[in-house]
Amino acid sequence: MAKKFKVGLVRVVTIHDEEMLNLHGRLLEQYYPELEVESKCILNQPEGIHDEATELLAVPKIVDLAKVWEGIEALIISCAGDPAVEELRKELKIPVVGGGEATALLASHYGKKVGVLGITEVVPRAYARTFGENIVGTCRAEGVNSTLDLLTPAGRTAVIKKAKELKALGAEVIALACTGLSTIRIAKELEKVCEIPVIDPVMAEGLLTYFACLRRE
CATH class of the missing domain: 3.40.50.1860 (Rossmann fold)
Known part of the structure; x- marks a missing residue:
């Protein structure tokens, strides 16, 4: 059996429904069976990121969430704006991938x-x-x-x-x-x-x- 890579995925919209929270992760596991994805979301952003103001609110939340995440070999920020990607590349010792780039x-x-x-x-x-x-x-x-x-x-x-x-x-x-x-x-x-x-x-x-x-x- 091929090795599974454990990957963390950040949703930048607050999601309470488990199925919806894990949707991007499940899609990734379908596309790339070697990935095992754990998804988490930031708090208090029910409309996610859609302008500069909501991005500014989200970035520290993403950084705080990612810095205490254990047991993953890479981190995905599942957002086309790539919020906190550059900040986290300086903080973490694992690959950090942004959806936009x-x-x-x-x-x-x-x-x-x-x-x-x-x-x-x-x-x-x-x-x-x-x-x-x-x-x-x-x-x-x-x-x-x-x-x-x-x-x-x-x-x-x-x-x-x-x-x-x-x-x-x-x-x-x-x-x-x-x-x-x-x-x-x-x-x-x-x-x-x-x-x-x-x-x-x-x-x-x-x-x-x-x-x-x-x-x-």
Whole structure:
């Protein structure tokens, strides 16, 4: 039997339902059977991170949560904004992977012109740093202001509409910029609609984490 790598995963939205809390971890275990994922979430952020103010609130919570986490070989911050990733790389002796940087890195393999699709007005840092002027259009799907909106039929419809707009603007690949889009498992649907690659953040963060774990053996 292949070795299982024990990985911690931080959800940056407060979740009380165990099934929903562990959803990203279960997806990762399906994609990469060698990973064994334990998920935890930060407190008092029911709408997660969707702007600078909510990120500032979240960063110290993520750092405090991660610093006392024992028995893991890598840590994933399952958020496209990569909150606390740089801080934790200075604090921890294990690999720390952010959902945003992983998605941007993988998307860069599939095209030069990139549509970034998420829930924020501002493109997350890793995407802006990686693609710069090659980003087409704007980021936020209309009417989607937090990860909770993605769970509604209207939110899903808005995301599909936005993806079509980005394709029409010349996007060769769409990089999803919210892990809530992984929660609703919309990447494959967008690929069928737009007929271009769509990079799922949870799948991307898992790929980098698995590689990081292999390197440490």
